[in-house]
Amino acid sequence: MWGFLKRPVVVTANINLHLVALTGMGLLSRLWQLTYPRAVVFDEVYYGQYISFYMKRIFFLDDSGPPFGHMVLALGGYLGGFDGNFLWNRIGAEYSSNVPVWSLRLLPALAGALSVPMAYQIVLELHFSHCAAVGAALLMLIENALITQSRLMLLEAVLIFFNLLAVLSYLKFFNCQKQSPFSLSWWFWLTLTGVACSCAVGVKYMGVFTYMLMLVVAAVHAWHLIGDQTLSNVRVFCHLLARAVALLVIPAVLYLLFFYIHLTVLFRSGPHDQIMSSAFQASLEGGLARITQGQPLEVAFGSQVTLRSVFGKPVPCWLHSHQNTYPMIYENGRGSSHQQQVTCYPFKDVNNWWIVKDPRRHQLVVSSPPRPVRHGDMVQLVHGMTARSLNTHDVAAPMSPHSQEVSCYIDYNISMPAQNLWRLEIVNRRSDTEVWKTILSEVRFVHVNTSAVLKLSGAHLPDWGFRQLEIVGEKLSRGYHDSTVWNVEEHRYGTSQEQREREWELNSPVQVDASRNLSFMARFSELQWRMLVLRSDDSEHKYSSSPLEWVTLDTNIAYWLHPRTSAQIHLLGNIVIWVSGSLALAIYMLLFLWYLLRRRRNVHDLPQDAWLCWVLAGSLCGGGWAVNYLPFFLMEKTLFLYHYLPALTFQILLLPVVLQHISDHLCRRFRRGPDEAPQEPRGRSRG
């Protein structure tokens, strides 16, 4: 037990000074005077807003990427004690004293700094020399575009960090595979690969491509594993299962976790609420929830409701009517019914209230007990303030003449009877007798006489319609479309018999009570969907560029300008590195093709293991460059130089690899002379 007293206690530590020195230099270059421009630099203005939202727990929606990246930045703010009180309104604005600039910029800078030793390790794990590895790390260290990008509150450095981490941990895992499968470190690196991939995807959607690359490489290796007949079936199955769990299940779970944290942290309503559905908004604190809390769930005959279009394009709006009528004759000479206008109005208004009326009865109040409206019931919709009912008839709509006009019926005593019966269809019903529910039910109104469907056409009415949105009856409704679907947002049981009382009631706010919540998966899927389909239309920027300009470094971005001294920050690449990186890539491709063709003719220039190394290095580094660069040619969004940086890091990794290969194999062979070139493989092993 006391045996250790008898022997000397020796601690042996192997410290790779290369690694330490590189880390140190990385930290130095990235953290030195990190707070220097104490002003908003370029896209900090954009990410800063979101950090503030996180600090204030206000819900927001950003279509540029999943929330993990924003959360990383916000973590910096949280650690620095940022209270979120800063108006991120323009580039160049001085930070006020409550903004912890250093800690906000810390995490991206750390990510950028750690990329340097990781580059070293990756090249080592690819079985290239220390010299090449140090070279790769130094190139990463001195690339000024990378330095610039990682010293600011931006996400590229974080993305690059996770990309490299995924590659590195996969390589570590792959090297473990040969020696000790299913060991602890094997599991660790395998899991880390999955985690890093999912983090990369979580930072920016671009990470998906690196993830795909890792999946493809892992699949190819797994395919070789299947072909390895020294392994038993069970063992192969275990290998495949482990990979599937680590590379498919874990990333998916983590991705959901990001959103879970995002939605848990952001529970207050905010400026982006309008984009989301009523149900989603109701799940946030404040905002719509304040209004909708405690309103009765089931819509009954006599209910007073506001109807919101689910489509929400071009703007979210509510079914609306007002005293004004359609003009007798439109500008183009067509006639109208001259009845009361029905529009869609993007603001809350007392004129958005409608009363659900039973066609067989006269009263507009809820009986007791309330009789709920069910799928398939016939209803009339009576406009609350004018007490006229929603009507459509065979008159061309003002802006979309192929559809029917929708109006509130005014009895002019001419031979034009009211056609104001609508059949209720609940779109997301589970059974055919389902009750119409507030917020949750998505309903369509089908006109009984003409079977037209109440629809938001998306067109703006001219001045006579106050530029509100047009509502039409769609005669030939081909299948389901969001523009024909509505939901009840605000709802209360009507109690006032008299019109005057009712107006007063409509003008009063609704009562407040407990809240209803959506499940996490429902919220996640809605949020994810909106993020993917949301398009910001502003597509021009002074410094935007096309992918072709990146390779040749024909473009730059001015990040910041000192208001007085004209000191500036520009994002500009190191031309030597960029050109030599591109050259290395080209040389790699040519050499690879050359070797491949020669191998096909059974001439083996490289020994088998060197060839495998060469292929793996190319497929990871060259492939990494390709998957991070080529997809931009297909994208239609505004692109900037910094989008190229992830691809550039892979190019930088490839450069020393190619150089070492040339010096090891080509130059040596050249020195020996072509006749002495290694000939043994020729003709011996074939296929």
Add this chain to the structure above:
Amino acid sequence: MLCASGRLLAAQAATTLPAPPRASGPALHCRRRELHFPGYPELPSCDPLAGRLVRQSVPPGQRAIRRRGKMPPATGGGLAESELRPRRGRCGPQASRAAGRDVAARAAARNPKGLAWGSRRFETASRWALLALVTLLSFATRFHRLDEPPHICWDETHFGKMGSYYINRTFFFDVHPPLGKMLIGLAGYLSGYDGTFLFQKPGDKYEHHSYMGMRGLCAFLGSWLVPFAYLTVLDLSKSLSAALLTAALLTFDTGCLTLSQYILLDPILMFFIMAAMLSMVKYNSCVDRPFSALWWFWLSLTGVSLAGALGVKFVGLFIILQVGLNTIADLWYLFGDLSLSLVTVGKHVTARVLCLIVLPLALYTATFAVHFMVLSKSGPGDGFFSSAFQARLSGNNLHNASIPEHLAYGSEITVKNLQMAIGYLHSHRHLYPEGIGARQQQVTTYLHKDYNNLWIIKKHNTNSDPLDPSFPVEFVRHGDIIRLEHKETSRNLHSHYHEAPLTRKHYQVTGYGINGTGDSNDFWRIEVVNRKFGNRIKVLRSRIRLIHLVTGCVLGSSGKVLPRWGWEQLEVTCTPYLKETLNSLWNVEDHINPKLPNISLNVLQPSFPEILLESHMVMIWGNNGLKPKDNEFTSKPWHWPINYQGLRFSGVNDTDFRVYLLGNPVVWWLNLLSIVLYLLSGSIIAVAMQRGTRVPAEVAGLSQVLLRGGGQVLLGWMLHYFPFFLMGRVLYFHHYFPAMLFSSMLTGFSPLLCSRHSVGHPPAALCLGLGLLAPGQGHTHGGNPEPPPGHRLQLLPLPPSGLRDGWSPGPGPPKSYGRTKVARLMGILRPLRRFQPGSRNFPEEPAGTQYWTLPAVRKLPKEPEEFCCPPGPSCGSAPGTEASIGESRSSVHSTTEDSNLQAAPWCAAQRRMGARGWTWVRVYVRAHCPYPFGTQTV
């Protein structure tokens, strides 16, 4: 159904066993078998008697081997190739003749009385008769009631109209290349249509106009789809039932039928796609005789069809991609074949470059040449093209016009934007409305020719009239600072720091000043982008930019339509982003200057490559411009394969003749199912092969057909379907039809899954796959001639179809049909242990030899030396057949060791089976000896 009937026939054959192959059933059956799986030991099932005869009369069979032996030996090509070559070894009529000879030889051997001739003739005749039947059915369905409805249906309004344009020779613009419409026009012309029908809108009656010629052409080309698909599948799968199933699916698919009956581009496009596919497959199957006339024929036909497909629609690119991938794979194999010299490989490459790149490109260009030649009159498409382009068209005001060439001060000019469909710089006596920038005169772009497009170019600092004859002519040069004065209103082109009406980040452009007197915001620097010689500005050819001197922005047009106050003309802005986009480049079109000599514009006519390039730019731009509007119900690619929603061709009201394009749900959903089934079985087979599972040779053969043939078709489906997911333009249901052809062909392969190895088991692929996967340690026994039976589940080589003796599981011949059937059903996954090796009927030897023994071949050499092959340069004195093979091997591989190694598997087989004198063993050896699986060492 076809499957079943085949089995029925076979059953019939079995019952009437001893009879010579006279009836249709047996003959067909035998031939088909032989075609598919040469190694399949089933000949005796057709005629065991004859089989025994074969054993005694070897020579005919041997001849067959020798002929095959000349094919490129599969030394370097790897596993897939070595398996594939023998099966590819026929092509077209010659191939069938070869097959016929083969069959004839065997038949002769079987029946010395000379039945061979009749059998062979019958072979050929039935083959042609089937093809004729398929073609006839296809034509009959497509031409049935072709004239109805006698009014315009759907896109006939476009393509019919364009056909008329060709007849009238007026120029038009369309987003598709011209070949399809040219063919339509030609058909109309030949059938007596005079091009006078207006094709205004769907539903218009044709009345006396002759439209049947145009519809007839489309129906004619559309009818060929079915025979093409039939032949393709026949060639890929070597299975008649597969081909017939495909033909039936396509013949009875309502969607295909409907799409082929109207004046549309799709039947033409699909015709070329299928022709390309067919000829590609045919030339692939000629691989054993490269550079033969037939090979050249199919290869160049592939090229011609590719040009046709691309010439009709850009969707043709997908089939080009497929042929390209196929060619690359093909060349890769050839390149790896060390028996071919580099010169030969070079010849192969050159031939493909010639036929698949040069020839199609030449033809494609030729169609455009014809297009431009035919359409020589100005027409509705002029506005989409540049000024220089329009100068070619007679009737256009630029045609044969003569104007001064170089711009001088005082010239009156019109300025046209280089971006397509933007038009001329324009201004008019209307001001920007209140609240939109400064209330100054509007400047817009306008697509039509008008006096308000005229501008006078003046020096920035003097207001003297440059047309005064006392001043010398002064040319405008690159970099000059100028002023542009609007001729009608005498206001200067002006810009300032106000935001533009629609594009908020740009500056507003207005007309300013009185009688030409304005301020310094009227000064623009004129720059020529493409200057090569001199600094002067040439009419039509110079691309100029106008840079605002004060703000440094560039005059451009955003292409956005102004609201009604701007007369719905396009917005002109001054953009601060100095990007080289076409939107900010202009050229001078009209040019009036009395002091300069007019020259004829003919010298400025663009060259053919230029107009070719330009028309492609315009087409691509037009294609991208077909964006769906918000609120529009558009068809999504995922709708298509499930037949979610059709397309209305004709008939708005209830009374009309209604046409609706919708696939036959039976066909389409069957296609879906077969894709899933195929992917499942394909991946299982691939995994099993990768695991080195030993499979019976017949399964291996089947797997090869499935993976290679089915894989090609599946690739076609994917290439013609998935790219649509990436497209931003408006999509329609009919875009799926090329993919649908491929998916129907894939469905054709499904009988292969059900016909042979798991008769009567619906999830055949699964069974097949499970059977493949089950034996785990196959590799460990690879070299062992007698694997211990019973350790593993094994897919039994079941009777292929029908009932016969010799294959019942268990000793002794079957007692009754019923028992055999049960045994067949049970036998799928039964452990091998139950069947004792050595029992008369149990085929344990093929289990030992025909397995997929790739990885284990290395271990083999010893055994043959001991038992079968005496040490020496060849297998020597083994039965005659083998000797010849051994020699052919050793001629390829110089070392004797090699030859032993290569010859090993079949030698082992011979050793273990030859002694017993099993007839089917003979067949196996005959077919497989030249190409044992283990031709490579890993």
